[in-house]
Amino acid sequence: MLIAISDPDDPRIEAYRALRERDLLGRQHRFIAEGEVVLRVLLRQQPRFEAESLLLGEGRVESLDDALHLLPPEVPVYVANRQVMDAIVGFPIHRGILAVAKRPALPPVDVLLDSLPETALVVGMAGLANHDNVGGIFRNAAAFGANAVLLDRETCDPLYRKAIRVSVGGALVVPFTRAPSADALVQALEEASFEVIALSPSGAETLSRVQPSRRTALLLGAEGPGLPPGLLARTRTVSIPMSGGFDSLNVATTSGIALHHLTQGQ
Amino acid sequence: MLIAISDPDDPRIEAYRALRERDLLGRQHRFIAEGEVVLRVLLRQQPRFEAESLLLGEGRVESLDDALHLLPPEVPVYVANRQVMDAIVGFPIHRGILAVAKRPALPPVDVLLDSLPETALVVGMAGLANHDNVGGIFRNAAAFGANAVLLDRETCDPLYRKAIRVSVGGALVVPFTRAPSADALVQALEEASFEVIALSPSGAETLSRVQPSRRTALLLGAEGPGLPPGLLARTRTVSIPMSGGFDSLNVATTSGIALHHLTQGQ
Structure with missing residues (x-):
């Protein structure tokens, strides 16, 4: 489900805001996957690591086309241009590929x-x-x-x-x-x-x-x-x-x- | 030869100025060694990699005492407090240990x-x-x-x-x-x-x-x-x-x- 994002303050991409600052705080229930190689592994690991959403740079959707079908159709794939994406995460995100996924409970x-x-x-x-x-x-x-x-x-x-x-x-x-x-x-x-x-x-x-x-x-x-x-x-x-x-x-x-x-x- | 440095603009520590910017330019005839482990290796490798000078944080001289005798006595060991050292190199240099050494000619x-x-x-x-x-x-x-x-x-x-x-x-x-x-x-x-x-x-x-x-x-x-x-x-x-x-x-x-x-x- 591709969703264009043009406003960095859009509440739907809250999970990607100020990425580094949140890294330091730690994420209890979610984690961030970044870059093409890692995203492709994450997509192959559905549903063990359940993806909640993706945030992709405009140029990235096409190059990931062969892998995005692994994602359940209801999972939102947000797409933003470079400037909007950088403004959301708070630094230049050269790879242009991010995902938020659920952290599974660890077994004993x-x-x-x-x-x-x-x-x-x-x-x-x-x-x-x-x-x-x-x-x-x-x-x-x-x-x-x-x-x-x-x-x-x-x-x-x-x-x-x-x-x-x-x-x-x-x-x-x-x-x-x-x-x-x-x-x-x-x-x-x-x-x-x-x-x-x-x-x-x-x-x-x-x-x-x-x-x-x-x-x-x-x-x-x-x-x-x-x-x-x-x-x-x-x-x-x-x-x-x-x-x-x-x-x-x-x-x-x-x-x-x-x-x-x-x-x-x- | 210990030499106290209190002015970040002291011309004697020119080689340590704006360390990162110079890293990017590359150094043709010299290189920078950083941190205790690397400095100790450098001192053991005299005269193959000839040290030109050291720049140490005030607290570092004592902990290196057992190794500094490997340095020829004429080589200056500049000593500065944390603030002066950070001002010289252009960023917080936590390790507080730097050296400049000559880059030897590479053999065929x-x-x-x-x-x-x-x-x-x-x-x-x-x-x-x-x-x-x-x-x-x-x-x-x-x-x-x-x-x-x-x-x-x-x-x-x-x-x-x-x-x-x-x-x-x-x-x-x-x-x-x-x-x-x-x-x-x-x-x-x-x-x-x-x-x-x-x-x-x-x-x-x-x-x-x-x-x-x-x-x-x-x-x-x-x-x-x-x-x-x-x-x-x-x-x-x-x-x-x-x-x-x-x-x-x-x-x-x-x-x-x-x-x-x-x-x-x-």
């Missing part, structure tokens, strides 16, 4: 884990407060077909606009949920018969020698502080050997290396 | 390759125009002990402020130089007896089955366009298999996965 951790196949690979994140890293890890989890992602309470929101963008939509592909704490996250994995592999520079084993179990979970902590000692004590700890004097990998890159290693034999 | 590609040991691993980049990706690849090249990095003319500057920062100093660790073109880059590698492995989603072999040669070069192209067909035709092409429908890895992550695989047997 044990329910999500119980829904996974017998052979499964899960990624766990503890204390990851950087949206680029969380987005990058979701991109890798999607690329290597991880079955689910678990987050502790300190890990930031994968449905934050920038995290979705960095994940190139991976945050909309891999099922995820949140545990009340990193300890609860590991406990739920153990109870669901996952072997938890914690990546740490002080890990006891070398990644390249690790064979995945039937159910394997990869646990990642923040660059710098890393995973808390209590978690390392109860898990199988694994390191990636590096060249002398430069012991530093980005945590998203680390997840890609580990996921590649754990899936390459399959 | 064949000279650099001839200087490498008999067993060597080189990373080649063709058409990589994103500073985050170039920085991320240098970080991985340093982490996995690559012997050198080669860039074609289209690949962006690894000594750009942001690229060095993303590399966490790796751009100052791994020797690099530029070839006149991607073809010349590959030709120089072939003449120096390197087997060139080109990573491409259309690669004929699977990465996990590749055994490194005595001299191996890993060739990376930009996300999206990838490597030109002419280069793929003359190299050994390798892909990283991914999960159906989500065939997308960041190029820096790709470099980490490939470097890990190629070095893990050593």
Whole structure:
């Protein structure tokens, strides 16, 4: 349902107003998807992530024509020219493609884990407060077909606009949920018969020698502080050997290396 | 040599003025190092990357005390309070740590390759125009002990402020130089007896089955366009298999996965 918008103050596009300021406040019940790649993933994920509306630049409708049919016909697609669109969101929105979607309720951790196949690979994140890293890890989890992602309470929101963008939509592909704490996250994995592999520079084993179990979970902590000692004590700890004097990998890159290693034999 | 600066217009700190605007112009003979991690790498790399001066926030001198002795005593270390420092650089510089260093002349590609040991691993980049990706690849090249990095003319500057920062100093660790073109880059590698492995989603072999040669070069192209067909035709092409429908890895992550695989047997 295409609807032309010519007034930036039109109440129908309220959800797109002052985008950055609202990013900072956080959105409890909705999230924003931005750019063509992410929008196409969102459209393929209907109705899991229910789109409420789209806001497109005038030139964008045609190039998305092949994907817009995935949208239920009652969902409004607002169309505005560049100037009106910039005035609505509050900054130059070069990509000219935005959508607002409903944030689904997150299932309890044990329910999500119980829904996974017998052979499964899960990624766990503890204390990851950087949206680029969380987005990058979701991109890798999607690329290597991880079955689910678990987050502790300190890990930031994968449905934050920038995290979705960095994940190139991976945050909309891999099922995820949140545990009340990193300890609860590991406990739920153990109870669901996952072997938890914690990546740490002080890990006891070398990644390249690790064979995945039937159910394997990869646990990642923040660059710098890393995973808390209590978690390392109860898990199988694994390191990636590096060249002398430069012991530093980005945590998203680390997840890609580990996921590649754990899936390459399959 | 500590020198207090109280006037943002002091001519001695000219090189730090309007940092962002000068970033955009590019610096022909100098580069800027920023933040504690990068500065510490720079200080360890004296005299290869000759520091001309430092500009530190007042609180920073003490925390760097153990590293500043690596600096030749005649190099000025300017010290300013937060307000003066922000006024000099033109924006709030939270890290409070800057240095200006001389950009060394780049050796011809064949000279650099001839200087490498008999067993060597080189990373080649063709058409990589994103500073985050170039920085991320240098970080991985340093982490996995690559012997050198080669860039074609289209690949962006690894000594750009942001690229060095993303590399966490790796751009100052791994020797690099530029070839006149991607073809010349590959030709120089072939003449120096390197087997060139080109990573491409259309690669004929699977990465996990590749055994490194005595001299191996890993060739990376930009996300999206990838490597030109002419280069793929003359190299050994390798892909990283991914999960159906989500065939997308960041190029820096790709470099980490490939470097890990190629070095893990050593």
